[in-house]
Amino acid sequence: MVGSTTGVSIEAVAGGVTAPAGFTSSALHCGIKAKSGALDLAVIAADATCPAAALFTVNLAQAAPVTLSKQHLEKTGGRARAVVVNSGCANACTGVEGYTHASRMAADTAAALGCQPQDVLVSSTGVIGVMLPIDKVSAGIRTAGAALARGKGSETARAIMTTDPFPKEHAVVVRTARGPFTIGGTAKGSGMIEPNMATMLGFLTTDAEVPPALLRKALQESAADTFNAITVDGECSTNDSLFLLASGASGVAIDDDSYPALLEGLLAVSRELAIGIVRGGEGATKLIAVNVSNARTRAEARQVARTIANSPLVKTAVHGADPNWGRIVAAAGRSGVRFDVDRATVHVGGVLLFENGLPHDDAAPEAAEHLQGQSVQIDVNLGSGGGATATIWTCDLSAEYVRINGEYRT
Amino acid sequence: MVGSTTGVSIEAVAGGVTAPAGFTSSALHCGIKAKSGALDLAVIAADATCPAAALFTVNLAQAAPVTLSKQHLEKTGGRARAVVVNSGCANACTGVEGYTHASRMAADTAAALGCQPQDVLVSSTGVIGVMLPIDKVSAGIRTAGAALARGKGSETARAIMTTDPFPKEHAVVVRTARGPFTIGGTAKGSGMIEPNMATMLGFLTTDAEVPPALLRKALQESAADTFNAITVDGECSTNDSLFLLASGASGVAIDDDSYPALLEGLLAVSRELAIGIVRGGEGATKLIAVNVSNARTRAEARQVARTIANSPLVKTAVHGADPNWGRIVAAAGRSGVRFDVDRATVHVGGVLLFENGLPHDDAAPEAAEHLQGQSVQIDVNLGSGGGATATIWTCDLSAEYVRINGEYRT
Numbered sequence: 148m149v150g151s152t153t154g155v156s157i158e159a160v161a162g163g164v165t166a167p168a169g170f171t172s173s174a175l176h177c178g179i180k181a182k183s184g185a186l187d188l189a190v191i192a193a194d195a196t197c198p199a200a201a202l203f204t205v206n207l208a209q210a211a212p213v214t215l216s217k218q219h220l221e222k223t224g225g226r227a228r229a230v231v232v233n234s235g236c237a238n239a240c241t242g243v244e245g246y247t248h249a250s251r252m253a254a255d256t257a258a259a260l261g262c263q264p265q266d267v268l269v270s271s272t273g274v275i276g277v278m279l280p281i282d283k284v285s286a287g288i289r290t291a292g293a294a295l296a297r298g299k300g301s302e303t304a305r306a307i308m309t310t311d312p313f314p315k316e317h318a319v320v321v322r323t324a325r326g327p328f329t330i331g332g333t334a335k336g337s338g339m340i341e342p343n344m345a346t347m348l349g350f351l352t353t354d355a356e357v358p359p360a361l362l363r364k365a366l367q368e369s370a371a372d373t374f375n376a377i378t379v380d381g382e383c384s385t386n387d388s389l390f391l392l393a394s395g396a397s398g399v400a401i402d403d404d405s406y407p408a409l410l411e412g413l414l415a416v417s418r419e420l421a422i423g424i425v426r427g428g429e430g431a432t433k434l435i436a437v438n439v440s441n442a443r444t445r446a447e448a449r450q451v452a453r454t455i456a457n458s459p460l461v462k463t464a465v466h467g468a469d470p471n472w473g474r475i476v477a478a479a480g481r482s483g484v485r486f487d488v489d490r491a492t493v494h495v496g497g498v499l500l501f502e503n504g505l506p507h508d509d510a511a512p513e514a515a516e517h518l519q520g521q522s523v524q525i526d527v528n529l530g531s532g533g534g535a536t537a538t539i540w541t542c543d544l545s546a547e548y549v550r551i552n553g554e555y556r557t
Numbered sequence: 558m559v560g561s562t563t564g565v566s567i568e569a570v571a572g573g574v575t576a577p578a579g580f581t582s583s584a585l586h587c588g589i590k591a592k593s594g595a596l597d598l599a600v601i602a603a604d605a606t607c608p609a610a611a612l613f614t615v616n617l618a619q620a621a622p623v624t625l626s627k628q629h630l631e632k633t634g635g636r637a638r639a640v641v642v643n644s645g646c647a648n649a650c651t652g653v654e655g656y657t658h659a660s661r662m663a664a665d666t667a668a669a670l671g672c673q674p675q676d677v678l679v680s681s682t683g684v685i686g687v688m689l690p691i692d693k694v695s696a697g698i699r700t701a702g703a704a705l706a707r708g709k710g711s712e713t714a715r716a717i718m719t720t721d722p723f724p725k726e727h728a729v730v731v732r733t734a735r736g737p738f739t740i741g742g743t744a745k746g747s748g749m750i751e752p753n754m755a756t757m758l759g760f761l762t763t764d765a766e767v768p769p770a771l772l773r774k775a776l777q778e779s780a781a782d783t784f785n786a787i788t789v790d791g792e793c794s795t796n797d798s799l800f801l802l803a804s805g806a807s808g809v810a811i812d813d814d815s816y817p818a819l820l821e822g823l824l825a826v827s828r829e830l831a832i833g834i835v836r837g838g839e840g841a842t843k844l845i846a847v848n849v850s851n852a853r854t855r856a857e858a859r860q861v862a863r864t865i866a867n868s869p870l871v872k873t874a875v876h877g878a879d880p881n882w883g884r885i886v887a888a889a890g891r892s893g894v895r896f897d898v899d900r901a902t903v904h905v906g907g908v909l910l911f912e913n914g915l916p917h918d919d920a921a922p923e924a925a926e927h928l929q930g931q932s933v934q935i936d937v938n939l940g941s942g943g944g945a946t947a948t949i950w951t952c953d954l955s956a957e958y959v960r961i962n963g964e965y966r967t
Contacts (some may be wrong), residue, residue, distance in 0.1 A: 208898045237883075242913070242914045242915040275883025275887065276882065276911070385887050460790065463959050473684070480619075504650060504651075506687075553873045553876045553879065
């Protein structure tokens with residue numbers, strides 16, 4: 148992949164979340180997941196406390212680790228040494244005891260690393276309303292803290308999984324006139340996936356040197372078009388969190404001039420991870436990109452794209468490889484955005500299916516063929532003359548989604 | 558069933574949409590549906606032109622029959638002689654030709670009845686973007702117009718079905734101090750079911766004598782708590798319409814004093830039909846009543862109830878008989894309504910599962926037992942002290958929903 152910012156090139160590299168210099172990680176089975184050996188705990192650590200930014204779920208029901216991580220970032224003014232994360236238990240709706248458990252995870256990690264508890268961010272994913280087996284978690288953190296190393300990105304990516312069918316990690320090196328820096332990350336889904344910042348857990352690292360305020364801005368801007376532009380089922384979880392730590396170990400300093408290079412690199416890593424979450428959505432067999440163009444505003448373009456992307460009828464039609472453009476038009480029509488249906492067009496896989504208020508059903512077989520593939524493209528031009536565009540990625544809705552979620556706890 | 562309005566009693570009677578005096582109907586197979594003999598056309602007629610009210614989809618993409626019926630009601634100032642309805646083809650996204658077809662359905666029905674085309678309301682349901690076989694429909698209308706009779710409510714209820722697993726009809730006699738009158742109706746679902754006025758097709762009749770303005774008010778008020786309080790999949794169709802015709806044949810006049818009796822009767826019929834739509838929702842195996850109480854306003858109570866009712870994770874959990882209150886709390890938390898999660902409570906089947914921010918998991922087996930049944934009750938008290946309540950009915954989400962909607966056109 149080659150970046151478009153002048154003089155900047157972006158290239159994928161191995162290593163995931165520990166690809167950037169100045170980061171180590173560690174992952175193990177501490178005993179939250181019943182299955183023996185299933186990784187369920189990870190620590191991602193910077194060599195020293197460094198600038199950190201985060202985005203959290205907008206759900207009113209916030210898990211204890213979300214509350215605690217917010218408090219820690221406020222206390223430190225946007226700095227952190229490490230993130231400790233467990234899977235298999237969300238530590239959400241767990242009251243005062245749950246908050247104590249999250250605090251203990253931070254304290255144990257801090258003890259292992261020799262930093263302050265407030266320098267540790269905490270993250271959990273899994274079943275809601277169940278208490279953490281905190282003694283097992285504590286023991287696990289001690290072991291993990293002693294085993295931190297480079298090159299454990301893949302294990303870390305696996306340790307944060309719940310119903311994810313595959314691990315998600317990505318890293319790029321960004322070459323700029325000031326020198327190269329690296330961005331890496333890992334993320335997990337795969338149900339309860341919907342913007343805003345109701346994505347999942349995501350952990351990003353970079354060895355660029357970035358002041359906290361600029362780091363926050365870069366995270367917000369890159370997430371808007373990646374982690375906040377995906378939806379699996381329209382749900383917004385109690386735990387969703389996205390973290391970005393900047394070690395500065397590359398020696399490449401980011402200021403307003405070099406900011407576009409940082410943003411571009413973050414977009415590249417985040418897009419790959421976000422699309423990976425959708426591809427690995429519960430029961431997903433197809434990735435669907437819903438592109439809405441010619442809207443009056445970007446917000447309206449997003450609203451239409453999101454309504455189509457969350458439509459169960461569109462998602463089931465795609466699952467069945469049915470080029471049912473009528474459901475796409477109907478979803479756009481109920482999105483709350485005003486537009487003239489007679490001026491709108493719908494393409495599926497580049498095939499025109501609806502124009503001037505009328506179907507092009509002769510083209511349906513060609514569109515159906517496109518829908519047999521694993522990557523589906525839906526383009527809706529609203530004809531509003533505004534020129535605003537937006538893309539939302541989603542997946543199809545399958546019987547497997549129902550099976551997974553009907554049987555999750557049983 | 559006994560009404561609560563003083564001096565009024567309400568009793569279920571047979572006859573469906575032609576139970577009220579002054580109405581006849583007729584249904585047949587005209588050839589829209591491929592299956593030989595499958596009913597796909599119906600006419601519901603008053604003996605003479607009478608007050609009529611209607612509610613239509615809020616989707617921007619409105620089917621031709623919706624556009625036409627709106628125009629007719631405007632022209633007549635809220636009067637009609639008949640409704641002609643077909644299933645198997647929505648006549649939506651069909652452009653000028655589709656509008657011409659809808660007009661021809663009205664004209665043919667008017668010719669058969671000896672009234673003006675503007676006295677006929679038109680309704681269609683089925684696949685979007687397909688042209689009606691209008692010559693077959695015309696021939697069918699002529700035959701149907703000559704066969705109008707009382708006692709054909711059940712056939713009419715079957716003729717409007719698409720993927721509905723069973724027909725839905727209901728009628729009640731309302732006994733008041735001024736004498737008895739009757740209200741009847743039929744409705745169909747069963748996908749693309751979501752408020753507002755994105756319910757389905759519904760046809761209501763009464764032999765009460767009701768001025769057009771009062772009829773409109775009664776339809777709006779009764780639909781708000783019935784047809785507009787259900788959701789199957791959060792979708793809002795291009796065709797959804799609800800009609801109410803008042804023949805006056807009972808001789809019982811409705812004015813402001815007797816209005817509560819009319820409203821109560823309409824609520825009784827509409828609730829039965831609306832719940833029938835949910836019970837017969839695509840792939841549904843369970844009816845779910847989501848009751849939200851102690852909200853600050855009725856609108857907020859509805860918003861929370863609707864978010865829970867449309868949550869795929871809640872619906873799949875109910876399908877799997879999993880008392881996963883965490884998903885209920887998470888859905889309420891992302892509804893956009895502010896409340897204190899620690900003050901909220903969640904009951905499933907009357908069993909307390911969540912209180913003071915903590916689970917009552919000891920009660921989970923009892924709640925799981927309730928979820929094995931076909932009628933599920935979810936009660937969420939927001940603890941906001943406002944006292945406002947709302948109920949939304951929905952159904953579970955099953956693999957069968959996916960199968961139906963993935964294969965609908967194939």
